[in-house]
Amino acid sequence: MAAFAEGTPCWVDAQLPDLEAGKRFYGELFGWTFGEDPGAAYGHYTTAFKDGRRVAALAPKRDGRLPTTWGVYLATPDATALAARIEAAGGSMVMTPFPIGPFGVMALAADPGGAVFGLWQPGSHPGFELQNTPGSFCWAEVYTRHKEAVDAFYTSVFGYETRDIDAASEGDSEPIDFRVWSPKGSKAADDTAIGGRSVINDAFPAEMPSHFLVYFAVEDCDATALAATRLGGRVTEPPFDTPYGRIAALIDNQGAAFAVLAEPEPLDQGGKGE
Numbered sequence: 001m002a003a004f005a006e007g008t009p010c011w012v013d014a015q016l017p018d019l020e021a022g023k024r025f026y027g028e029l030f031g032w033t034f035g036e037d038p039g040a041a042y043g044h045y046t047t048a049f050k051d052g053r054r055v056a057a058l059a060p061k062r063d064g065r066l067p068t069t070w071g072v073y074l075a076t077p078d079a080t081a082l083a084a085r086i087e088a089a090g091g092s093m094v095m096t097p098f099p100i101g102p103f104g105v106m107a108l109a110a111d112p113g114g115a116v117f118g119l120w121q122p123g124s125h126p127g128f129e130l131q132n133t134p135g136s137f138c139w140a141e142v143y144t145r146h147k148e149a150v151d152a153f154y155t156s157v158f159g160y161e162t163r164d165i166d167a168a169s170e171g172d173s174e175p176i177d178f179r180v181w182s183p184k185g186s187k188a189a190d191d192t193a194i195g196g197r198s199v200i201n202d203a204f205p206a207e208m209p210s211h212f213l214v215y216f217a218v219e220d221c222d223a224t225a226l227a228a229t230r231l232g233g234r235v236t237e238p239p240f241d242t243p244y245g246r247i248a249a250l251i252d253n254q255g256a257a258f259a260v261l262a263e264p265e266p267l268d269q270g271g272k273g274e
Contacts, residue, residue, distance in 0.1 A: 003075070003077075003122070003126070004075035004122075004126070004127055005075065005183040005184070005186075005194075006074075006075055006076050006077060006082070006158060006183070006184070007074050007075065007076075007154075007157075007158030007159070007160060007181070007183060007184065007194070008074065008075050008183055008194045009072050009073065009074060009075075009137065009140045009194060009195060010073055010074065010075035010120055010122070010126070010127030010128060011056075011057070011072075011073040011118070011120050011127045011128060012056050012057075012070055012071065012072050012073065012137050012140075012214050013045070013056060013057040013058065013059055013070070013071055013073075014056070014057075014058050014059070014068075014069065014070045014071070014252075014256050015059055015060075015061040015066060015067075015068060015069060015071070015256075016058055016059070016060065016061055016068060016252075016254050016256065017060070017061050017064070017068060017254055018060075018254060019044065019046065019058055019059070019060045021253060021254060022058045022252070022254060023046070023058060024231075025231050025232065025233065025252050025253050025254075026048065026056075026058070026252070028227070028231060029224065029227055029228060029231060029233075030048075030050065030055075030134075030135040030216065030218075031050060031135050032048040032049060032050055032055065032056070032135065033048070033049045033050075033052075034046050034047065034048055034049070034058075035047070044059065044060050045057055045059045046058050046059065050130055050133075050135040050136050051130065051135075053129035053130040054125075054127075054128060054129040054130070055128060055129070055130050055131070055135065055136040055137060056136075056137065068254050068255040068256045069211070069256050069257070070212075070213075070214040070256050070257065070258050071108075071116065071117070071118055071212070071214075072117055072118065072140045072212050072214055073106070073117070073118035073119065073120040073127070074117060074118065074119055074120070074158070075120055075121075075122070075127065076119050076120070076121050077121060078121065079097035079105045079106070079107050079119045079120075079121040080097050080105075082107075082119055082157070083096060083097055083107055083109065083119070085156070085157050086109045086157055089112075089152075089153050089156040089157050090112045090149065090152075090153055091109055091110055091111050091112060091153055091157070092109065092110050093107065093108070093109055093110075094108040094109060094110055094116055095107055095108040097119065097121070099123075100123075100125075101123075102123050102124045103123050103124055103125035104120055104121050104122045104123040104124070104125050105119075105120075105121035105123070106118060106119065106120060106121075107119040111142065111144070111150050111153050111154070111210070112146055112149040112150055112153050113142075113144035113145060113146035113149065113150045113210040114209060114210045115142045115143070115144060115150075115209075115210035115211050115212055116211075116212070117142075117212055131217075132217055133217055134217050134218050134219045135216065135217070135218070136216065136217055137214065137215070137216060137217075138215050138216060138217040138261055139195065139196075139214075139215035139259075139261065140195045140212055140213065140214050140215065141178075141195055141196040141197065141198050141212070141213055141215075142154075142195075142196075142197050142198070142210070142211070142212050142213075143198050143199070143200050143204075143208075143210060143211055143212075143213060144197065144198075144199065144200060144210045145199070145200045145210060146210070147177065147197070147199050150197060150210075151179060151197060154181065154197070158181075158183075158184060159184030159185075160181040160182060160183070160184060161181070161182040161183070161184065161185075161186055161187065161188040161192075162179050162180065162181060162182070162188055163179070163180045163182070163188040163189070163193075164177075164178070164179050164180075165178040165179070165180060176198070176199075177198070177199040177201075178196055178197065178198050178199075179196055179197040180193045180195075180196045181193065181194055181195045181196055181197070182194060190244075211257075213249075213257065213258070213259055214258050214259070215247075215258070215259045215260065215261050216258060216259075216260050216261070217260075217261055217262070217263065218260045218261065218262050219262060220262055221239045221245075221246040221247065221248050221260055221261070221262040222239045222246070222248075224248065224250075224260050224262075225238065225239055225248040225250060225260070228250045228252070231252075231253060232252075232253030233250055233251055233252045233253050234250065234251045235248060235249070235250055235251075236249045236250065236251055236257070237249035237259075244261070244263070244264075245261045245262050245263040245264050246261070246262045246264075247259060247260070247261050247262075248260050
Protein backbone atom coordinates (compact mmCIF):
# COMPACT_ATOMS: atom_id res chain seq x y z
CA MET A 1 0.00 0.00 0.00
CA ALA A 2 1.37 3.42 -0.97
CA ALA A 3 2.42 5.72 1.85
CA PHE A 4 0.05 8.52 2.78
CA ALA A 5 1.16 11.97 1.67
CA GLU A 6 2.07 14.24 4.58
CA GLY A 7 -1.01 15.97 5.99
CA THR A 8 -3.39 13.32 4.67
CA PRO A 9 -5.78 11.71 7.17
CA CYS A 10 -4.40 8.22 7.71
CA TRP A 11 -6.20 7.01 10.85
CA VAL A 12 -9.10 7.74 13.20
CA ASP A 13 -9.95 6.58 16.69
CA ALA A 14 -12.59 7.20 19.35
CA GLN A 15 -11.95 7.64 23.06
CA LEU A 16 -14.99 6.16 24.83
CA PRO A 17 -16.05 5.66 28.48
CA ASP A 18 -17.26 2.10 27.74
CA LEU A 19 -15.19 0.23 25.16
CA GLU A 20 -17.51 -2.79 24.97
CA ALA A 21 -20.57 -0.58 24.43
CA GLY A 22 -18.67 1.18 21.65
CA LYS A 23 -17.86 -2.12 19.98
CA ARG A 24 -21.52 -3.12 20.06
CA PHE A 25 -22.68 0.25 18.65
CA TYR A 26 -20.21 0.50 15.78
CA GLY A 27 -20.19 -3.21 15.14
CA GLU A 28 -23.87 -3.11 14.34
CA LEU A 29 -23.90 0.34 12.72
CA PHE A 30 -21.00 -0.20 10.30
CA GLY A 31 -20.50 -3.97 10.36
CA TRP A 32 -17.13 -3.68 12.08
CA THR A 33 -15.33 -6.56 13.73
CA PHE A 34 -12.56 -6.25 16.32
CA GLY A 35 -9.27 -7.90 17.20
CA GLU A 36 -7.41 -10.92 15.84
CA ASP A 37 -4.54 -8.86 14.46
CA PRO A 38 -0.97 -8.34 15.73
CA GLY A 39 -1.64 -4.60 16.05
CA ALA A 40 -5.26 -4.89 17.14
CA ALA A 41 -4.75 -4.28 20.83
CA TYR A 42 -2.12 -2.14 22.52
CA GLY A 43 -3.04 -1.25 26.06
CA HIS A 44 -6.74 -1.91 25.31
CA TYR A 45 -6.49 0.08 22.09
CA THR A 46 -8.74 -2.00 19.87
CA THR A 47 -8.61 -1.98 16.07
CA ALA A 48 -11.82 -2.10 14.05
CA PHE A 49 -11.98 -4.00 10.77
CA LYS A 50 -14.32 -3.90 7.80
CA ASP A 51 -14.11 -6.93 5.54
CA GLY A 52 -10.91 -7.93 7.34
CA ARG A 53 -9.10 -4.63 6.77
CA ARG A 54 -8.19 -1.92 9.30
CA VAL A 55 -10.56 1.06 9.29
CA ALA A 56 -10.44 2.67 12.76
CA ALA A 57 -9.84 2.03 16.45
CA LEU A 58 -11.69 2.35 19.75
CA ALA A 59 -10.01 3.01 23.08
CA PRO A 60 -11.21 3.42 26.67
CA LYS A 61 -11.18 6.99 27.93
CA ARG A 62 -8.80 6.98 30.89
CA ASP A 63 -9.64 10.43 32.24
CA GLY A 64 -13.26 11.49 32.69
CA ARG A 65 -12.29 15.12 32.16
CA LEU A 66 -11.32 14.39 28.56
CA PRO A 67 -13.96 14.69 25.82
CA THR A 68 -15.65 11.64 24.34
CA THR A 69 -14.68 12.18 20.74
CA TRP A 70 -13.49 10.88 17.40
CA GLY A 71 -9.99 12.02 16.54
CA VAL A 72 -8.17 12.14 13.21
CA TYR A 73 -4.46 11.53 12.61
CA LEU A 74 -2.54 13.22 9.81
CA ALA A 75 0.31 11.33 8.20
CA THR A 76 3.93 12.42 8.42
CA PRO A 77 7.29 10.80 7.70
CA ASP A 78 8.85 12.72 10.62
CA ALA A 79 6.65 13.58 13.60
CA THR A 80 9.41 15.47 15.40
CA ALA A 81 10.07 17.79 12.46
CA LEU A 82 6.35 18.30 11.94
CA ALA A 83 5.87 19.16 15.64
CA ALA A 84 8.49 21.89 15.29
CA ARG A 85 6.71 23.35 12.26
CA ILE A 86 3.38 23.29 14.11
CA GLU A 87 4.77 25.32 16.99
CA ALA A 88 6.56 27.74 14.65
CA ALA A 89 3.28 28.37 12.79
CA GLY A 90 1.33 29.25 15.94
CA GLY A 91 -0.01 25.85 16.92
CA SER A 92 0.86 23.89 20.05
CA MET A 93 1.74 20.35 21.00
CA VAL A 94 -0.74 18.68 23.33
CA MET A 95 1.40 15.54 23.40
CA THR A 96 4.92 15.48 21.97
CA PRO A 97 5.92 12.63 19.64
CA PHE A 98 6.44 9.26 21.30
CA PRO A 99 6.75 5.70 19.96
CA ILE A 100 3.85 3.24 20.20
CA GLY A 101 5.81 0.00 20.28
CA PRO A 102 6.72 -1.09 16.74
CA PHE A 103 3.54 0.40 15.26
CA GLY A 104 4.65 4.01 14.77
CA VAL A 105 5.16 7.40 16.40
CA MET A 106 2.17 9.37 17.67
CA ALA A 107 1.64 12.96 18.75
CA LEU A 108 -1.28 15.30 19.41
CA ALA A 109 -1.35 18.93 18.33
CA ALA A 110 -3.73 21.88 18.40
CA ASP A 111 -4.14 24.52 15.71
CA PRO A 112 -4.33 28.24 16.59
CA GLY A 113 -8.11 27.96 17.04
CA GLY A 114 -7.78 25.10 19.51
CA ALA A 115 -8.87 22.18 17.32
CA VAL A 116 -6.92 19.05 18.29
CA PHE A 117 -5.60 16.56 15.74
CA GLY A 118 -3.15 13.70 15.80
CA LEU A 119 0.11 13.05 13.97
CA TRP A 120 1.07 9.56 12.86
CA GLN A 121 4.52 8.50 11.66
CA PRO A 122 4.03 4.91 10.50
CA GLY A 123 6.03 1.92 11.62
CA SER A 124 4.46 -1.49 11.17
CA HIS A 125 1.01 0.15 11.26
CA PRO A 126 0.67 2.31 8.12
CA GLY A 127 -2.89 3.48 8.81
CA PHE A 128 -6.10 2.75 6.94
CA GLU A 129 -6.22 -0.42 4.90
CA LEU A 130 -9.68 0.54 3.62
CA GLN A 131 -11.34 3.92 3.12
CA ASN A 132 -13.94 5.67 0.96
CA THR A 133 -16.17 2.59 0.90
CA PRO A 134 -19.21 1.89 3.11
CA GLY A 135 -18.20 1.33 6.72
CA SER A 136 -14.88 3.16 6.44
CA PHE A 137 -13.46 6.67 6.79
CA CYS A 138 -14.10 9.04 3.89
CA TRP A 139 -13.53 12.67 5.01
CA ALA A 140 -12.51 15.02 7.82
CA GLU A 141 -12.93 18.75 8.29
CA VAL A 142 -12.00 21.24 10.96
CA TYR A 143 -14.61 23.64 12.36
CA THR A 144 -13.15 26.88 13.66
CA ARG A 145 -14.02 30.41 14.81
CA HIS A 146 -10.58 31.69 13.77
CA LYS A 147 -10.61 31.34 9.98
CA GLU A 148 -7.70 33.58 9.02
CA ALA A 149 -5.25 32.20 11.58
CA VAL A 150 -6.29 28.61 10.93
CA ASP A 151 -6.09 28.93 7.14
CA ALA A 152 -2.59 30.38 7.39
CA PHE A 153 -1.57 27.65 9.85
CA TYR A 154 -2.55 24.63 7.71
CA THR A 155 -1.11 26.15 4.56
CA SER A 156 2.18 26.88 6.34
CA VAL A 157 2.49 23.55 8.13
CA PHE A 158 1.32 21.14 5.43
CA GLY A 159 1.57 23.19 2.24
CA TYR A 160 -1.98 22.29 1.27
CA GLU A 161 -3.27 23.31 -2.12
CA THR A 162 -6.59 25.02 -1.36
CA ARG A 163 -9.89 25.80 -3.05
CA ASP A 164 -12.64 27.93 -1.54
CA ILE A 165 -16.14 26.64 -2.24
CA ASP A 166 -18.70 29.07 -3.59
CA ALA A 167 -21.97 28.05 -1.90
CA ALA A 168 -24.12 29.45 -4.68
CA SER A 169 -22.29 27.55 -7.40
CA GLU A 170 -22.49 24.33 -5.38
CA GLY A 171 -26.26 24.56 -5.18
CA ASP A 172 -26.61 25.48 -1.51
CA SER A 173 -29.36 27.90 -0.53
CA GLU A 174 -27.53 29.12 2.59
CA PRO A 175 -24.15 30.85 2.41
CA ILE A 176 -21.22 28.76 3.62
CA ASP A 177 -17.54 29.44 4.12
CA PHE A 178 -15.62 26.28 3.29
CA ARG A 179 -12.05 25.63 2.15
CA VAL A 180 -11.02 22.32 0.62
CA TRP A 181 -7.51 20.93 1.12
CA SER A 182 -5.46 18.86 -1.33
CA PRO A 183 -1.95 17.52 -0.63
CA LYS A 184 1.08 19.67 -1.31
CA GLY A 185 2.12 19.60 -4.94
CA SER A 186 -1.22 18.31 -6.23
CA LYS A 187 -3.92 20.19 -8.10
CA ALA A 188 -6.67 21.58 -5.86
CA ALA A 189 -9.65 19.61 -7.17
CA ASP A 190 -12.39 17.23 -6.06
CA ASP A 191 -10.41 14.14 -7.01
CA THR A 192 -7.41 15.16 -4.87
CA ALA A 193 -9.27 16.62 -1.87
CA ILE A 194 -8.39 15.09 1.50
CA GLY A 195 -10.19 17.38 3.97
CA GLY A 196 -11.28 20.89 4.62
CA ARG A 197 -12.03 23.85 6.86
CA SER A 198 -15.47 25.09 7.85
CA VAL A 199 -16.44 28.05 10.03
CA ILE A 200 -18.42 27.93 13.28
CA ASN A 201 -21.03 30.64 12.75
CA ASP A 202 -24.12 31.79 14.62
CA ALA A 203 -26.02 28.68 13.55
CA PHE A 204 -23.91 26.63 15.98
CA PRO A 205 -24.17 26.64 19.79
CA ALA A 206 -22.15 29.43 21.36
CA GLU A 207 -20.28 26.94 23.55
CA MET A 208 -19.13 24.74 20.64
CA PRO A 209 -15.31 24.62 20.57
CA SER A 210 -13.12 24.30 17.49
CA HIS A 211 -12.94 20.65 16.49
CA PHE A 212 -12.43 18.10 13.72
CA LEU A 213 -15.44 16.17 12.42
CA VAL A 214 -14.82 12.68 11.04
CA TYR A 215 -17.02 11.23 8.27
CA PHE A 216 -17.70 7.59 7.45
CA ALA A 217 -19.04 6.36 4.11
CA VAL A 218 -22.35 4.48 4.17
CA GLU A 219 -24.63 2.98 1.54
CA ASP A 220 -27.84 4.57 2.89
CA CYS A 221 -27.60 7.77 4.93
CA ASP A 222 -31.22 7.71 6.12
CA ALA A 223 -31.10 4.07 7.20
CA THR A 224 -27.84 4.69 9.07
CA ALA A 225 -29.33 7.65 10.93
CA LEU A 226 -32.31 5.53 11.96
CA ALA A 227 -30.03 2.70 13.06
CA ALA A 228 -27.88 5.06 15.14
CA THR A 229 -31.00 6.24 16.98
CA ARG A 230 -32.16 2.66 17.55
CA LEU A 231 -28.73 1.82 18.99
CA GLY A 232 -28.91 4.67 21.53
CA GLY A 233 -27.29 7.46 19.53
CA ARG A 234 -28.76 10.76 18.35
CA VAL A 235 -29.18 12.63 15.10
CA THR A 236 -27.94 16.21 15.41
CA GLU A 237 -28.46 17.11 11.74
CA PRO A 238 -30.99 15.01 9.80
CA PRO A 239 -30.00 13.64 6.40
CA PHE A 240 -29.68 16.28 3.70
CA ASP A 241 -28.46 16.35 0.12
CA THR A 242 -25.26 17.99 -1.12
CA PRO A 243 -23.52 17.86 -4.50
CA TYR A 244 -21.20 15.25 -2.98
CA GLY A 245 -23.87 12.97 -1.52
CA ARG A 246 -26.36 12.69 1.31
CA ILE A 247 -25.00 13.61 4.76
CA ALA A 248 -26.17 13.28 8.36
CA ALA A 249 -24.48 14.40 11.60
CA LEU A 250 -24.77 11.89 14.44
CA ILE A 251 -23.70 11.29 18.03
CA ASP A 252 -23.07 7.76 19.25
CA ASN A 253 -24.49 6.19 22.41
CA GLN A 254 -21.65 7.67 24.52
CA GLY A 255 -21.49 11.20 23.14
CA ALA A 256 -18.90 11.03 20.34
CA ALA A 257 -19.90 13.09 17.30
CA PHE A 258 -19.33 11.93 13.72
CA ALA A 259 -20.96 12.23 10.32
CA VAL A 260 -21.95 9.82 7.59
CA LEU A 261 -21.97 10.30 3.82
CA ALA A 262 -23.73 8.28 1.14
CA GLU A 263 -22.27 9.19 -2.23
CA PRO A 264 -24.64 9.80 -5.14
CA GLU A 265 -25.27 6.83 -7.40
CA PRO A 266 -23.56 7.00 -10.80
CA LEU A 267 -25.85 8.40 -13.46
CA ASP A 268 -25.65 5.23 -15.53
CA GLN A 269 -26.91 3.18 -12.56
CA GLY A 270 -30.15 4.99 -11.91
CA GLY A 271 -28.77 7.87 -9.86
CA LYS A 272 -30.69 11.03 -9.03
CA GLY A 273 -29.31 12.78 -12.06
CA GLU A 274 -31.35 10.65 -14.45
